Amino acid sequence: MTYTHSVDDVRCGLEAHDYLPDDGLATAIFLALELQRPLLLEGEPGVGKTEVAKTLARWTGGDLLRLQCYEGIDVTQAVYEWDYSRQLLHLRTAEATGRATGVDADELESELYSERFLVKRPLLQAIAYGQPPAPVLLIDEIDRADDEFEAFLLEVLSEYAITVPELGRFHADVPPIVVITSNRTRDVHDALKRRCLYHWVDHPDFDREVAIISRRTDGVSDAIIDQVASAVAQFRQLGLYKPPGVAESIDWASSLGRLGAAALDVETAEATIGAVLKYREDQQRVREYGLAKLLEADSNV
Amino acid sequence: MVEVDATHLDRIVAGFAAALRTAGLDVPVGSVVTFRQALGVVGLAAWHPVYWAGRATLVHRPEDTALFDDTFAAYWHDQLRPDVAMEMSEHELTMALDTGDDEAATPDDAEGTQEVDLVLRWSPTEVLRHKDFSLFTLEELVEAQTLMRQLKLATSVRPSRRQRRARHERGRLDIRHTVQRALRTEGEPLIRASTVQSEQPRRLILLIDVSGSMEPYARALLRFAHAAVVSRRRVEAFALGTRLTRITRELSSRDPDDAFAAATGAVEDWSGGTRLGPVLREFNDEWGVRGMARGAVVVVLSDGWDRGDPAVLAEQMQRLARVAHHVVWVNPLKATEGYEPLAAGMAAALPFVDRFIEGHNIASLEALVAAVAA
Ligand SMILES: Nc1ncnc2c1ncn2[C@@H]1O[C@H](COP(=O)(O)OP(=O)(O)OP(=O)(O)O)[C@@H](O)[C@H]1O
Ligand SMILES: [Mg+2]
Numbered sequence A: 001m002t003y004t005h006s007v008d009d010v011r012c013g014l015e016a017h018d019y020l021p022d023d024g025l026a027t028a029i030f031l032a033l034e035l036q037r038p039l040l041l042e043g044e045p046g047v048g049k050t051e052v053a054k055t056l057a058r059w060t061g062g063d064l065l066r067l068q069c070y071e072g073i074d075v076t077q078a079v080y081e082w083d084y085s086r087q088l089l090h091l092r093t094a095e096a097t098g099r100a101t102g103v104d105a106d107e108l109e110s111e112l113y114s115e116r117f118l119v120k121r122p123l124l125q126a127i128a129y130g131q132p133p134a135p136v137l138l139i140d141e142i143d144r145a146d147d148e149f150e151a152f153l154l155e156v157l158s159e160y161a162i163t164v165p166e167l168g169r170f171h172a173d174v175p176p177i178v179v180i181t182s183n184r185t186r187d188v189h190d191a192l193k194r195r196c197l198y199h200w201v202d203h204p205d206f207d208r209e210v211a212i213i214s215r216r217t218d219g220v221s222d223a224i225i226d227q228v229a230s231a232v233a234q235f236r237q238l239g240l241y242k243p244p245g246v247a248e249s250i251d252w253a254s255s256l257g258r259l260g261a262a263a264l265d266v267e268t269a270e271a272t273i274g275a276v277l278k279y280r281e282d283q284q285r286v287r288e289y290g291l292a293k294l295l296e297a298d299s300n301v
Numbered sequence B: 001m002v003e004v005d006a007t008h009l010d011r012i013v014a015g016f017a018a019a020l021r022t023a024g025l026d027v028p029v030g031s032v033v034t035f036r037q038a039l040g041v042v043g044l045a046a047w048h049p050v051y052w053a054g055r056a057t058l059v060h061r062p063e064d065t066a067l068f069d070d071t072f073a074a075y076w077h078d079q080l081r082p083d084v085a086m087e088m089s090e091h092e093l094t095m096a097l098d099t100g101d102d103e104a105a106t107p108d109d110a111e112g113t114q115e116v117d118l119v120l121r122w123s124p125t126e127v128l129r130h131k132d133f134s135l136f137t138l139e140e141l142v143e144a145q146t147l148m149r150q151l152k153l154a155t156s157v158r159p160s161r162r163q164r165r166a167r168h169e170r171g172r173l174d175i176r177h178t179v180q181r182a183l184r185t186e187g188e189p190l191i192r193a194s195t196v197q198s199e200q201p202r203r204l205i206l207l208i209d210v211s212g213s214m215e216p217y218a219r220a221l222l223r224f225a226h227a228a229v230v231s232r233r234r235v236e237a238f239a240l241g242t243r244l245t246r247i248t249r250e251l252s253s254r255d256p257d258d259a260f261a262a263a264t265g266a267v268e269d270w271s272g273g274t275r276l277g278p279v280l281r282e283f284n285d286e287w288g289v290r291g292m293a294r295g296a297v298v299v300v301l302s303d304g305w306d307r308g309d310p311a312v313l314a315e316q317m318q319r320l321a322r323v324a325h326h327v328v329w330v331n332p333l334k335a336t337e338g339y340e341p342l343a344a345g346m347a348a349a350l351p352f353v354d355r356f357i358e359g360h361n362i363a364s365l366e367a368l369v370a371a372v373a374a
Helices: A007-015 A023-035 A049-060 A084-096 A104-112 A122-127 A147-159 A190-195 A206-216 A222-235 A246-259 A266-275 A280-289 A291-300 B006-022 B029-042 B047-058 B062-079 B082-095 B114-121 B126-130 B138-149 B161-169 B175-186 B189-196 B212-231 B256-266 B276-292 B310-323 B344-352 B362-373
Strands: A039-043 A064-068 A080-082 A118-120 A136-140 A161-164 A168-171 A177-182 A197-201 B204-209 B235-240 B244-246 B297-301 B326-331 B355-358
Touching (some): A023 A197, A023 B029, A023 B047, A084 A104, A122 A168, A147 A161, A206 A246, A246 A266, A266 A280, B006 B047, B006 B062, B029 B047, B047 B062, B062 B212, B204 B212, B212 B235, B212 B256, B235 B256, B235 B276, B310 B344, B326 B362, B355 B362
Parallel strands (some): A039 A177, A136 A177, B204 B297
Antiparallel strands (some): A161 A168
């Protein structure tokens, strides 16, 4: 598996698809690819964790297989399920044609539990994937799933294999590229962490954020992008309920662009604040702190 | 250290792992092996890739980054080329802060950090141990920090995952477990081993009331929380006021004053009102019942004064008590002469509390440490 020869290849590959990683993230991705280990990304909402997997898929040309976790997720949504209604139909047909009795019964049973009635969910799809390029398996927001699911996942990711009792064992010929994300509402088990390469995704620094916004918006002036990046960096220091992520910076800059604003002054900020701060309390807090003060600091950047 | 042979590299890697362990990080052998592999891939020509390879393989939570950085700077300083080493020593100056309990960080630092000064000045007077936090001067608070760090917090160990799984199986035997079991029969022994040895200290969660009535104590208790967060793994800290604020990350800075400033900065309603019931509900909904408090030791540090509906508080305490291993309530006013839990909130919460202890001075925090270990 060779997409890369160096950390720089990773950086360039992702940048070509509009994702701008910092050194730490680029190194972690590089190692995950080279060592064929899952990559565990933790960080606050909107820092670009999920986007890593999507970009990897675009870059490598592999299919993106996404498993969104939630409390109570189980094998039928994550791994596979038998298509009971089609099995039943098959059975009825067999009965009607008299095949259901006698010598054919055994054969019928094995037919019922053959791959054609198996509905593969993302984990099994990733493992049973036949040919290169390897798919990208995104296990999103693992912290929402429960302990048992995590334990199961650890087994799958250690072996890159899954056994379906009625069918046998699937083993990945082409190991998937695995990206696991967590908002850290709870800690992921140590054993799973040990299996993965780990990276804590931070908010980007000012320069990177400017670069990201430029890359992800059209026709927004450099001056406005600078102001947005600077204001957002300050918002993140205010202890808000939901500090804005990169997604919000991009949204804010785009709406300013659409409005044709020449600069970010208090009035325009006031009119567009909903694009960057989603909670009324947070908007209130920023107003109390003083929009003017926050925007003023911009000119000194 | 641009070109080294494999055995030499092994030795360097093992030495680094040992240094991290001495510094207090949990470094499993498996991670060290992965680090060694990672070095094979990124090479040793520059410190940057070496550093990030270490971060990706040996650090598994952001709170450990500061410790890792300290140790990395001190250790690789000697291993890397002189021109690289120059870069590193700058790094070291900004990050190397020692705690009283590890000798690993910069043994050669003759400059002496503030922390070392602190340790030298500190004399463990009985007076300070028994003095009420509300009467502390700022200097005393700083000294107290050192005392608090010497409280070795250990929670009891939680049973292995296997036993817990067995309990879950009681009611429903579903296909997932069947698959899991099938998998396990062919699974590699490594997994089984790690499952069995998964005895871990329980997570410790500190919920600190930062409302006005708690102000003199909250300052001290926050420093206690800081000592806990930096000294052991699996600690979470939240501030309770009119809203809930998670402050674990803020408290993870090695420097107590930085941590204190970051935490109070993050808490918007520092020294404001309290809404214990609703805030506890928020904790339960967003974090606690969702997973964080499951099997954890939860310590509430509060005087229990609350204008809200006691029924809400009682209900939330009950939810919390159901998932937590142990709930400890620390009330600084408990030591007050003639105190009874008259505060309506306190009275409502008490039935769901496993241990109710005082928390007005360092001596009583020692009692807390004992309670947490139970
Ligand atoms: N480094 C980056 N380069 C380019 N775009 C980025 C970068 N980081 C974030 N983004 C942008 O931010 C958006 C939000 O990122 P994403 O949805 O991946 O965040 P997340 O960390 O998964 O958040 P959540 O925890 O809420 O799911 C992406 O759609 C992308 O446009
Ligand atoms: Mg996401």
